[in-house]
Amino acid sequence: MQFTIWCKEQGDTDAAAWSEEYNKTVSDAQAWAEMTIAAFNDSLHPGEKPRVLVCVEVAANKEKLRHDWKKASLVTEVRGVRMFDRYRCSQCGATGKRHGVGDVKPDSGTPEWCHPEATVED
Numbered sequence: 001m002q003f004t005i006w007c008k009e010q011g012d013t014d015a016a017a018w019s020e021e022y023n024k025t026v027s028d029a030q031a032w033a034e035m036t037i038a039a040f041n042d043s044l045h046p047g048e049k050p051r052v053l054v055c056v057e058v059a060a061n062k063e064k065l066r067h068d069w070k071k072a073s074l075v076t077e078v079r080g081v082r083m084f085d086r087y088r089c090s091q092c093g094a095t096g097k098r099h100g101v102g103d104v105k106p107d108s109g110t111p112e113w114c115h116p117e118a119t120v121e122d
């Protein structure tokens with residue numbers, strides 16, 4: 001699962017917390033995070049402060065949604081010998097291209113999965 005751990009140094013406020021992203025095969029991200037922080041605190045180097053777990057955000061709880069691709073180009077574009085159509089997701093505004101008869105591939109930098117709560121740019 002994918003999850004983000006927010007932690008801070010002991011004595012700091014929550015505002016000073018930083019996040020670390022993980023993608024691990026664990027059944028309980030919270031327990032794993034607590035164990036990891038505890039292990040870190042047990043092996044502190046001189047000058048390091050103990051860390052405190054602030055919270056754990058699990059991203060995998062969200063259902064992965066496919067983009068709702070709608071054709072965005074009026075005519076098929078040709079680049080060299082390749083032809084493609086541009087697509088835009090009606091839910092999140094993500095853009096992608098479809099070459100030939102395959103699936104629409106999200107453009108580079110575009111999330112593979114749809115996040116409809118994101119703002120649609122239009």
Ligand SMILES: [Zn+2]
Nearest residue numbers: 067089092114
């Ligand atoms: Zn989308």
